[in-house]
Amino acid sequence: MLSMCSWLNLSAQLPLKLPDLLSDHAVLQKNATVKLWGRGPGSFELKIVASWSPADTIRLQIGAECSWVTSLQTPAEKGPHSIVFICGNETKKISDILLGDVWLCAGQSNMEFNYDWGINRNDSNYSIVENNEIRFFEVEKNYDEIPVSDCRGKWVKCDPVSASKFSTVGYFFGKNIQQNTQTPIGLIGAYWGGTNIQAWMPSAALPPVSERQQGTYIEPYGWAPKGISTLFNAMIYPLHRYSIKGCIWYQGEANVDWEWNSYGVLLTSLVKSWRHLFENPFYFYAVQVAPWNGYKKLRAAALREQIENAGRSIPRYGSIAIQDLVPDTANIHPDRKREVGLRLSDLVLKEVYDQSAFQPYPPSILKVDFKNRSALATYQATGALQAKGTNISGFQLAGADSVFYPAKAQLLRNNKIEVSSPKVAKPVALRYCFENTAVPNLFDKTGLPLKQFRTDHYIIY
Structure with a gap:
C-alpha cells in the first residue's frame, strides 16, 4: 500500500492554469514582445510553441511558487494562429488567435x-x-x-x-x-x-x-x-x-x-x-x-x-x-x-494610425481682443463657422465685477466673431459654452462644434 501511495504522489501533477485573457479567440498585440503567464507545477519544464514560429520553442522552468512569466515575439500576420503549452503530461492549446x-x-x-x-x-x-x-x-x-x-x-x-x-x-x-x-x-x-x-x-x-x-x-x-x-x-x-x-x-x-x-x-x-x-x-x-x-x-x-x-x-x-x-x-x-x-x-x-484623410480637430477660439463695448474673437476652423438655428447661443461677457451675462454674437469675415451685451459696458472676460448644460450651435464644415472656451482664470466654486 505504501509503495502504491508513493507512486500516486510521483505521478500526480498540478494542473497548468492560464489566465482568462489567454484563451481561444484572443487578439494579441501584433509586432510586439508580448507576455505569457500562468500557473503550474513547481520545478516542471514548460514548453511553449507558437504556430507562427514552430521552430522557436520556448522552454522555461516553473518556479517553486508555481507561477511563470515569459515573453514571445509576435509578427504582423493576422492569422488565425495558435499557441500550444506542454507541461509534463498536460498539453493546452489556445486556438483562433488573431x-x-x-x-x-x-x-x-x-x-x-x-x-x-x-x-x-x-x-x-x-x-x-x-x-x-x-x-x-x-x-x-x-x-x-x-x-x-x-x-x-x-x-x-x-x-x-x-x-x-x-x-x-x-x-x-x-x-x-x-x-x-x-x-x-x-x-x-x-x-x-x-x-x-x-x-x-x-x-x-x-x-x-x-x-x-x-x-x-x-x-x-x-x-x-x-x-x-x-x-x-x-x-x-x-x-x-x-x-x-x-x-x-x-x-x-x-x-x-x-x-x-x-x-x-x-x-x-x-x-x-x-x-x-x-x-x-x-x-x-x-x-x-x-x-x-x-x-x-x-x-x-x-x-x-x-x-x-x-x-x-x-x-x-x-x-x-x-x-x-x-x-x-x-x-x-x-x-x-x-x-x-x-x-x-x-x-x-x-x-495613431497616420491616416491623413481624417480631420478630427474641432474649431477653436485662438484669441480675444476687448474693444469698447464688445469683444472680437478670432477662431480657427475648417471653413467658416455656421450656426444651427437663428441665434448663436453660448456666449457670455463679464466686466470688472466678474459677473457674466448672456451675450449676442455675430459671425464676421476672416474667422472673426463679434460679441456684445447691453449689460456689460466694458467687457474684460469672454466665455463660450462654459456652463454645465451648454450645448454649442456653431459648427465648421467637418460637422464638429466650436470648443468650450474662456479667457478668464476665475476659480470655480
Missing part, C-alpha cells in the same frame, strides 16, 4: 452603456454586422482591497449578440478603426457605472494629499465600489501583463461635484501609474463629460476643461468634446454613443 491591435475601454456608466440601456435598434446607423476581426473581452465586475492576479472573462467574436452586450462606445470605436486599417482589433472592457477615478487608481498614485482626506470626498452608496484603488486592484491590475495599443477613457461624472478643479491632476496620475504598471507608454484618449443639469453650477464645465488641459502634461494623449451630442441635458446617459465612438476613433486614426 494578431492586431488591442485597446482598453475603461470608465464608468457612459462607457459601460450598451444596446440594452436604450439604443434604438431600428436605427440603421446602429446596426451590428458580424465581424471576425473584432473581438471583445469584458472584465467581470470585481473589487478588492489588494491587487489580484487574475480577472474573469472570455474572448468572443463580434456578432449582433456579443456587440450589443459590450460598450457601445467601444464597439463603434473598434469598428471604425478595423474598417479603416484592416487590422484585427481586440477590445477589453473594464467599466463600472457610478465609480470615481480614485477607485481606478493605485493608492500610491494619488496626489500628495492624504488618503484619508481623499476618502472624505468620496460619495458613498451601495451599488458601486468607490473606495480608493478597489477597481484598480481587481479590474486593471490583472491586465497589466497584456500588451495593449492604447486606452479610451470615459469617466468623470462621479467626480464633477468633488474634484472639478483638480481632476486633471488625478487623471495625469492615473495615466502615469497605468503606463508604469503595464511597462508600456500606450496611447490614452479621454471623453469630456456630457452636459447634465444635475451638477452644481459650472462644475461640469470646469471638469471638461481639466480633461482637455491634461494633455499639457500627458504625452500621447488626446480628448474629445461631446457637448453637441446630447439631445436631453436632463439625461446623464445620452444615447448617441455611436457618434462618441466615431469621434474618438477619428482622432485615433489621425494621430
